[in-house]
Amino acid sequence: MIYSELEGILGALILGSTLVVQTRSYIRPMINTVVTQSVILAVTALIIGITTNAPDLIVLAGLVVVLRGILIRHFLSLRLPKTRMFVKETSQGVASVTMYSVIVLIISFLVYRYTFSPIVEAPLGAIGFSMIVQGLLLITTRRNSFAHFIGYIEEENGIIFMSLTIVPLPFLIEISVLLDVLALIIVGTGLVTENVEHPRVEELIG
Amino acid sequence: MNPIIILLIAVPAIFSLGYFAKQFKYISVLSAVITLAISLYIMITQLELSGDFLVDYLSRYFIIAISSIYLLSVVFGLGYHHKMGESRNMRLHLSLMDLFASSMLFSMTINNFGLLWFGIEATTVSSTLLLVIEREPLKIEAAWRYVIIVSAGLTISLLSVLVMYYDFNNLTISYLLAHHQAYTELTAIAAGTALIGYGTKIGLFPMHTWLPDAHSEAPSEISAMFSGVLLPVAIYALYRVYQVTAAPSITNLFIFFGVITVLFSAIMLPSQRFYKRMFAYSTMENMGLILIGFTVGGIALTGALILLVTHAFGKGAAFYSSGNILENYESKKISDVTGLRDRMPYTSISLILSSLAVTGAPPFGTFLGEFLILTGLYLNGYFLPVALIISSLLIAFASVNFHVSRMLFSGHEEHVSESSRSQVTVALSASAITLLIPILFLAFGVV
Numbered sequence: 224m225i226y227s228e229l230e231g232i233l234g235a236l237i238l239g240s241t242l243v244v245q246t247r248s249y250i251r252p253m254i255n256t257v258v259t260q261s262v263i264l265a266v267t268a269l270i271i272g273i274t275t276n277a278p279d280l281i282v283l284a285g286l287v288v289v290l291r292g293i294l295i296r297h298f299l300s301l302r303l304p305k306t307r308m309f310v311k312e313t314s315q316g317v318a319s320v321t322m323y324s325v326i327v328l329i330i331s332f333l334v335y336r337y338t339f340s341p342i343v344e345a346p347l348g349a350i351g352f353s354m355i356v357q358g359l360l361l362i363t364t365r366r367n368s369f370a371h372f373i374g375y376i377e378e379e380n381g382i383i384f385m386s387l388t389i390v391p392l393p394f395l396i397e398i399s400v401l402l403d404v405l406a407l408i409i410v411g412t413g414l415v416t417e418n419v420e421h422p423r424v425e426e427l428i429g
Numbered sequence: 430m431n432p433i434i435i436l437l438i439a440v441p442a443i444f445s446l447g448y449f450a451k452q453f454k455y456i457s458v459l460s461a462v463i464t465l466a467i468s469l470y471i472m473i474t475q476l477e478l479s480g481d482f483l484v485d486y487l488s489r490y491f492i493i494a495i496s497s498i499y500l501l502s503v504v505f506g507l508g509y510h511h512k513m514g515e516s517r518n519m520r521l522h523l524s525l526m527d528l529f530a531s532s533m534l535f536s537m538t539i540n541n542f543g544l545l546w547f548g549i550e551a552t553t554v555s556s557t558l559l560l561v562i563e564r565e566p567l568k569i570e571a572a573w574r575y576v577i578i579v580s581a582g583l584t585i586s587l588l589s590v591l592v593m594y595y596d597f598n599n600l601t602i603s604y605l606l607a608h609h610q611a612y613t614e615l616t617a618i619a620a621g622t623a624l625i626g627y628g629t630k631i632g633l634f635p636m637h638t639w640l641p642d643a644h645s646e647a648p649s650e651i652s653a654m655f656s657g658v659l660l661p662v663a664i665y666a667l668y669r670v671y672q673v674t675a676a677p678s679i680t681n682l683f684i685f686f687g688v689i690t691v692l693f694s695a696i697m698l699p700s701q702r703f704y705k706r707m708f709a710y711s712t713m714e715n716m717g718l719i720l721i722g723f724t725v726g727g728i729a730l731t732g733a734l735i736l737l738v739t740h741a742f743g744k745g746a747a748f749y750s751s752g753n754i755l756e757n758y759e760s761k762k763i764s765d766v767t768g769l770r771d772r773m774p775y776t777s778i779s780l781i782l783s784s785l786a787v788t789g790a791p792p793f794g795t796f797l798g799e800f801l802i803l804t805g806l807y808l809n810g811y812f813l814p815v816a817l818i819i820s821s822l823l824i825a826f827a828s829v830n831f832h833v834s835r836m837l838f839s840g841h842e843e844h845v846s847e848s849s850r851s852q853v854t855v856a857l858s859a860s861a862i863t864l865l866i867p868i869l870f871l872a873f874g875v876v
Contacts, residue, residue: 342614343595355584362581371577378584382591390595396543400587403547406554407580413558414573429700 226274230388233267234350237384238328241357241377245324250369254299257373257380261291264380271387279394280387286398287383290405291376298408299372302415320364324357331356347388354381368415372408379404434482437467437492438535441499445527448520454507457523461500464530468496479603483540490734491537491658491665494741497862498657499530501855502650505749508849509650509756510562522562522648528555529654533662542590542600545666546583549630552659553579560647571639571646578639579630586626589670592619605673612676620679623670624686630663631720632713633686634693644709645761649752652705653859656712656748657741664716664737668723683724684806688814690717695821698828703761704754707832708747711787714825715740715795718818722802729805736798739866743786743795746859750780753848753856754836763832767840773847777837779856784833786863788826794866 240260247253265287272280335349354377361374379400386392392400440463447456470476471484472493478484484492503526513519532555536548553576560572594600596615625636632640644652671683694714701707715736722733753776758766770777786793799822807815847853 338618355588358584359581362577368573371573375577375581375584378581382584382587385588386591389591390598392543392591392594393600396541396547396590396600399544399547403550403554407550407576410554410557411573411576414561414569414576429697429702429706 226270229270230267230347233263233270234347234384234388236263237267237380238350238353241354242321242324242328244373244377245357245361246321250303250367251300253370253373254296257376258292258296260377260380261287261295264383265292267384268387271391277391279397280391283383283394283397283401286401290401291380294405295376295408298412299369302412303369323364324360327356327360328353343389345389348385351381351383351385351388354378354384357381368411372411376404376408430481431476431478431484433467433471433476434478434484434538437464437471438531438538440464440467441527441531441534445524445531447527448524453515453520453523457503457527458500458507460527461496461503461530464534465496465500468492478538479540481540482538483603484538487668487734488537488665490738491661492534494661494738495530495533495537495658498654498741498745499526501745501749501859502526502654505653505752505852505855506648506650508851508855509648509752511849513562518562518564522559525555525559526651526654529559529659531555533658536662537665540602542593542602542605542669545602545669546587546590549586549627549663549666550580550583552662553583553630556651556655556659559651560643562648568646571642575639575643578636582629582636583626585629586623586666589619589621589623589626592616592622593670593673602669602673606669612674612679616674617676617679620670620674620676621682623667623674624683627663627667627670628686631660631667631716632690633717633720634690634713637690637693637713640713641706641709644712644748645703645706649705649748649755652708652751653745653748656709656744660712660716661719661737661741664719664723667720671724680724684721684811684814687717687721687724688817690714690720691818691821695824695828698825701828701832702763704763704766704832704836705748705751705761707763707829708744708751708787711747711825711829712740712744714821715744715787718799718802721806721814721818722798725802725805725809725811727805727808729802729809732798732801732803732805734798735794735866735870736802739794739798739863740787742859742866743783743793743863746779746783746856746863747787749852749856749859750776750783753852754780756848756852757846763836766836768842770837772842772845774845775847775853775857779853779860780833781837782860782863783856784829786860788829789822790826790830792867793863794870795863797867797870 237260240256244253244256265284268280268284331353332349335352358374358378362371441460444456444460447453450456472489476484532551539545539548557572557576561568592615629636691714694710697710719733719737722729786795789795789799803815
C-alpha cells in the first residue's frame with residue numbers, strides 16, 4: 224500500500240516535471256528538468272523492481288540513470304553553443320505554451336479515461352500517456368533543436384512509465400529501446416548546428 | 430537460428446567495417462553482391478522460417494527488393510560521389526549504407542514485434558547521417574526534420590507493442606499470427622497507434638511532412654533506398670500488426686488513410702517545382718496504394734506485392750536519373766532543366782521509363798499492381814474509394830509525365846554531357862527491370 228502511494232507521488236512529480244519543461248524558455252534548465260524527470264523515473268523503476276522482486280527492473284533503473292541521466296545530458300550539453308551562456312527559445316511565449324500544455328494535459332487524461340481505462344487496470348498509466356502527448360506538443364510548438372530532443376526524450380520516458388505501470392516489457396526490448404534512443408540522440412546531436420532554430424526554407428515548402 | 434538469415438543480416442553489418450580498409454569501395458560492392466546472392470537463394474529455395482526469425486512468402490519479396498536496391502545504390506553512389514575520392518565522409522557514407530541495409534533486413538526477418546520496432550528505429554539511426562554527406566544547411570535541415578518527426582512518430586508505435594504485450598503476453602509474430610487473430614478493444618488501440626507510428630515512417634498523410642524534404646535533399650542513391658525499400662519496410666511492420674489485430678473497423682481506418690494519402694499526393698503533384706520533390710510525392714501515392722492492397726487482401730495483396738517490387742525499381746530509376754540530371758544541371762528546379770533529351774540521351778530514356786513506371790502506365794508492373802488493388806477494392810464493395818483513387822491516379826499520371834516531358838522536350842542543347850557510365854547503367858537497368866517484373870510475376874506466379 225505504502226509502495227503504491229509512493230508510486231503515485233513519483234508519478235505526480237514526473238507529471239509536474241513535464242509541465243515545468245513546457246514553461247522553460249532557457250534550454251539549459253530545460254535539459255536539467257528532463258534529466259531530473261529521468262532520475263525520478265529510474266527511482267520509480269527501482270521501487271517497482273524491489274516490490275515485485277523483479278531484478279530486470281532494478282537493472283533498468285540503473286540504465287535509465289546512466290543513459291538518460293548522465294550520457295544524454297552530456298551529449299546535449301556538448302552541443303550547446305559556447306559563445307552564448309544562455310540559449311533562449313524565441314519561437315513561443317511562455318504564457319501561451321503553458322496554457323496549451325494544461326489544456327492538452329486535460330484532453331490526454333480524458334482520452335486515456337475513455338480509451339485505456341475501461342480495459343486496462345492501471346490508472347497511473349494516464350501519466351505516461353500524458354507525457355507522450357506533452358512530448359509531442361513540445362516538438363510541435365518549438366523551433367529549437369534542443370527543445371525537440373527534450374520532447375522526444377519525454378515521449379520515451381512516458382512510454383517507460385506506461386510500461387512500468389501497465390505491464391513491464393521484456394527486458395531485452397527495454398534495453399533495445401534505451402540504446403536506440405541514446406544512438407538517436409548521438410546521431411541527432413551531430414545535426415545540431417550553431418543555428419539551433421529552424422526557420423522556414425523556401426526549397427522545403429510545397 | 431538459421432545460418433542463412435544470420436548471414437543475410439551480418440554480411441552488410443560486418444562489411445561496414447570496410448570503413449577502416451583501403452579498398453573500402455570494393456568491400457561495399459562485395460557486401461551488396463553477397464547480400465543479393467543470399468536473397469536470391471532465399472527466393473529460389475522458397476525458404477520458410479518461424480523461430481527467432483520469420484521468413485514467409487511476404488518477407489521474401491521485401492528481402493529481394495532491399496538487396497537489389499542496396500546493390501544498385503552502392504554502385505550508383507560510387508560514381509555519383511566520385512569527387513569525394515577516398516575521404517572520410519565517403520568511407521562513412523558507404524559504411525552507413527551497409528548498416529542501413531543490415532537494419533532493414535533485420536526488420537524484415539525478426540520474429541518479434543518489440544525487436545521489429547527496434548529494427549525500424551535502427552533504420553532511422555543508420556540512415557539519418559546518409560542525408561548529410563555534403564553538410565549543406567538545407568540537407569541538415571531536411572535530416573533534422575526526418576529524424577525528429579519519424580522518431581517522435583515511431584514512439585507512438587511502441588505504445589502499440591506495449592498494448593499487444595499486455596493483451597497477449599507474447600510478442601512473437603508467428604505465434605500471434607497463429608493463435609491471436611482476434612479482435613478486442615485493446616487490439617483496436619494497438620492497430621490505431623501502429624497506424625500513426627509506422628504511418629509516420631511510411632509517409633501517410635498527415636504524418637508525411639518529413640518525406641518530401643528528406644527525399645528531395647538526400648543524395649539520389651539514398652532517395653532511391655528511402656523510397657524504394659525503407660518505406661515498404663515500415664509498411665511490412667504495420668501490416669504484421671494489422672494481421673494480428675484485423676477487424677472491419679480497423680480495415681476501414683487503414684483504407685481511409687491510404688485513400689487520403691493518394692488523394693493528397695495527387696493534389697500536391699501538379700504544383701511541384703522541384704523534380705526530386707515531385708517523385709517524393711509520387712512515392713506517397715504508391716505507399717498509400719500498397720497499404721490499401723495489403724489491407725484489402727486477396728488479389729489486392731498480390732497487386733500490392735507486384736506494385737511494391739516494381740515501384741522499388743521504378744522509383745530507384747527515377748531517383749538515379751534525377752541524380753544524373755542534378756549532377757549536370759546543378760539545379761533541382763524543373764524549369765531549369767531544358768533540352769534534356771539532347772544533353773543526356775541515356776538519362777532521358779531512364780527518366781521517361783521510370784516516370785511512366787511509377788505512375789502506373791501499361792505495360793509496367795505498377796499498372797498490373799494498381800489494377801489488381803483496385804479490382805480487390807471494388808470486389809469488396811469500396812466503390813467511393815475506387816472512384817477517388819482512379820481520379821487521383823489520373824491526376825498523378827498527367828502531372829508527373831507533364832513535368833518530365835517539359836524537362837525532356839523543352840529547349841534545345843548542342844552538346845552531349847552524360848553522367849558516368851556506371852550511373853547511367855544503373856538508372857537504365859533499374860528502369861528496364863520494371864518492364865520485366867510483370868512478365869516474371871505472370872510466368873512464375875506469385876505468393
